[in-house]
Amino acid sequence: MLDIKKIRENPELVKDSLTRRGEDTGIVDTLILHDEERRRLVYEVEKLKQRRNEVSNEIAEMKRKGQDTKGAILEMRQVGERIKEMDNAIRQIERKVNDILLSIPNIPHESVPYGKDESENVEVRRWEEPESFDFEPKPHWEIGANLGILDFERAAKISGARFTVFRGAGARLCRALIAFMIDLHTSEHGYTEVYPPVLVNTESMIGTGQLPKFAEDMFKCEGTDYYLAPTAEVPVTNLYRDEILSHDDLPIYHVAYTPCFRAEAGSAGRDTRGLIRQHQFDKVELVKFVKPETSYDELEKLVNNAEEVLKRLGLPYRVVMMCTGDVGFTAAKKYDPEVWMPSYGKYVEISSCSNFEDFQARRANIRYRPRPGAKPEYVHTLNGSGVAIGRTVAAILENYQEADGSVVIPEALRPYMGGLERIEA
């Protein structure tokens, strides 16, 4: 959410942001119109309330003196009615203002390149070139099925399309990756582990920006106010919702493993095979709460933390900076580390690291005191996958496959696999 005061003072800035994102700018004028009307009404009703407060005190005084209060009470009864009407009008217009505010995307940082869509994202670096195979490499869904560690048919029977059963060494590989990543981030990168609920309420979903705009992407539990969290970003960022943190609490780094749930509405036909696009997948997520002046340094460190996972696993990757047309609703700046996926013949997103500045903090009301006694200010929030488990499994299977159909376990993972060096049929 953007600051209504800032929008009021500089509507062109917001319009420019929307234009760079390739969106319509009309709502800004509508918003400002509503906001002016709202302020006019507030000003009027507050004068009435002041009058009511004054006279009410006079009535108390008069009663104490035993004077007649009938006239004053009668007058105030009318004032009270008028106040009630105006309060209702204000409530309605405030709802409009708020709905619009919640629907305006974040302003991209000045360092974000202009571009209309994902084709104009900018590659910022690469780590290791993909290995070429001296045999025809198989896609991970074939490798996994042949090894008996991925079972898509039975998952379809249990649940439906876009689900997977991991089995034997496959299941263990998931568990190993989770433990490996959490250990790396806690012991070497300074993150504190949390294990949060994955059923979250509407407030939390609004706080991080999934709602109200992206409701169709989420699973909701019928008859409840619970959504299945699409990412640990939601519960972990909302940890400190409606709190005022002390300046020496910051920065706060959290790492969380959770399953993630996505309806994938509108992506029918895309990535239908394999682990790439699932309704349920596991992810280790990194979340930061930082002082505003440090947030862009923190973003770079966050990306590096995600990259370190891929380096240790020996998976070739590149890092892409999202352009204005693809940076996403909530982010001011975003990097996507992408892993090399032989079956796709290209790099595939395996992490997504964003600086939201105060966009989420304002929605979720997460603040801190810059110094003791100072006015609270909004923190900056960041998060990034560190990294997605399912896609990492896919990347390992494909990049570490051998001609005989077996898969070598990356060395960093072997301690977590009971010393297993290779998955064989």
Next chain:
RNA sequence: GGAGAGAUGGCUGAGUGGUCGAAAGCGCUCGCCUCGAAAGCGAGUGGGUGGGUAGCCCCCGCCCCGUGAGUUCGAAUCUCACUCUCUCCGCCA
């Protein structure tokens, strides 16, 4: 699921329908004292928002005592609904 108790400022904890935004204590900030610190003493310490002035340095107002409605000239205080916490019973991973 049943019965009961409760929800007040960073924390603990008072509160009669009428100067209660709220006592007191703790904590915190500043000052005095001290070579320094502690103790002691003194002062100050909530969050929003509208307007004035202009950018939170001031001034005026409005709102906030779990959330939302209601009664009243006036509600932290009365009524209703909801949420959450705690205790007991039942059920249960």
